[in-house]
Amino acid sequence: MQNLEITRPDDWHLHLRDGEAMADVARLSARQFGRAIIMPNLKPPLVTTDQALAYRDRILAALPEGSRFRPLMTLYLTDKTTPDEIAKAKASGAVAACKLYPAGATTNSENGVTDLARITPMLEAMQREHLPLLVHGEVTDPDVDIFDRELRFIESHLQAMVADFPELRIVFEHVTTAEAVDFVRAGPSTLAATITPHHLLYNRNAILAGGIRPHFYCLPVLKRERHRQALLDAATSGHPRFFLGTDSAPHPAQAKENACGCAGAFSAHAAMELYAKAFEEAGALDRLEAFASHHGADFYGMPRNLDKLRLRRETWEVPADYPFGADRVVPLGAGEPLDWRVRD
Ligand SMILES: NC(=O)N[C@@H](CC(=O)O)C(=O)O
Numbered sequence: 128m129q130n131l132e133i134t135r136p137d138d139w140h141l142h143l144r145d146g147e148a149m150a151d152v153a154r155l156s157a158r159q160f161g162r163a164i165i166m167p168n169l170k171p172p173l174v175t176t177d178q179a180l181a182y183r184d185r186i187l188a189a190l191p192e193g194s195r196f197r198p199l200m201t202l203y204l205t206d207k208t209t210p211d212e213i214a215k216a217k218a219s220g221a222v223a224a225c226k227l228y229p230a231g232a233t234t235n236s237e238n239g240v241t242d243l244a245r246i247t248p249m250l251e252a253m254q255r256e257h258l259p260l261l262v263h264g265e266v267t268d269p270d271v272d273i274f275d276r277e278l279r280f281i282e283s284h285l286q287a288m289v290a291d292f293p294e295l296r297i298v299f300e301h302v303t304t305a306e307a308v309d310f311v312r313a314g315p316s317t318l319a320a321t322i323t324p325h326h327l328l329y330n331r332n333a334i335l336a337g338g339i340r341p342h343f344y345c346l347p348v349l350k351r352e353r354h355r356q357a358l359l360d361a362a363t364s365g366h367p368r369f370f371l372g373t374d375s376a377p378h379p380a381q382a383k384e385n386a387c388g389c390a391g392a393f394s395a396h397a398a399m400e401l402y403a404k405a406f407e408e409a410g411a412l413d414r415l416e417a418f419a420s421h422h423g424a425d426f427y428g429m430p431r432n433l434d435k436l437r438l439r440r441e442t443w444e445v446p447a448d449y450p451f452g453a454d455r456v457v458p459l460g461a462g463e464p465l466d467w468r469v470r471d
């Protein structure tokens with residue numbers, strides 16, 4: 128196969144950051160995707176509808192002229208979020224979901240929820256307003272091994288949340304383990320998961336074997352090969368509750384190439400090319416469109432895109448870095464060849 132034409136995909140988990148660096152990464156996502164769910168973990172985080180709407184305006188202003196890319200905004204839940212704010216978010220028409228970060232679980236999550244028991248009124252409000260909940264599903268207990276934090280979150284929190292809020296749509300973001308895949312498969316129609324390109328393409332050896340490679344460090348951290356295989360099976364299975372979410376999370380190169388490097392992998396430079404690689408290696412290129420362009424829109428209850436995205440078979444090398452405001456960002460797979468390329 129030399130050409131691939133699919134319904135234009137959407138990215139259901141994306142970090143665009145803010146300020147002058149935003150335009151550099153937003154244009155790369157806007158080239159490929161019709162819409163994206165934009166994460167609210169800015170500094171300070173987007174905790175009100177007004178903040179989310181103002182950020183939306185900044186994103187639209189940063190996009191290239193004529194771009195039809197539509198940012199779908201999210202609200203960052205804290206201990207203090209009110210049911211009123213959730214109703215306001217829904218009424219705005221621009222906020223598509225609320226995001227739960229357990230406090231301390233990941234980049235810019237310090238203001239997240241400290242005790243899940245506190246957010247019951249918010250989850251009730253979201254259920255009432257038909258606003259989906261997006262979850263960074265890891266416990267933060269320092270006594271829990273970092274490789275076990277996702278599984279522990281399922282057992283300690285997610286299981287109960289799914290049972291207690293049967294009408295609430297929940298997206299288990301960036302799943303990384305076989306147990307998470309099994310949990311979603313066995314769950315109700317209100318439970319879905321996003322899967323990143325890096326968790327489909329790499330296992331934890333990428334971070335640690337033959338030298339420490341900070342650009343592969345993200346949260347939840349890459350796992351063993353058996354987990355990667357389970358994610359690949361889920362993504363290529365055609366199951367409608369698994370869909371594309373890149374979690375493209377750019378950081379300045381020096382913030383990652385550091386004695387205490389931060390978490391996040393940048394993939395917006397070649398998101399669809401990376402997913403195409405993973406699907407082709409699994410012999411499932413014919414399943415890419417459903418995963419990338421159908422399942423997410425269907426789950427969110429939004430129309431599928433009407434236009435197309437074309438990729439052609441062409442070998443090219445991922446550049447060593449991309450501009451990122453006054454800094455540079457090192458992309459996933461820097462210096463490695465890719466066999467597919469998005470056509471403009
Ligand atoms: N995934 C990451 O490792 N980092 C994300 C936050 C997140 O999605 O957890 C970031 O904002 O940098």
Ligand SMILES: [Zn+2]
Nearest residue numbers: 233263346347
């Ligand atoms: Zn996360």
Ligand SMILES: [Zn+2]
Nearest residue numbers: 142166374376
């Ligand atoms: Zn993320």
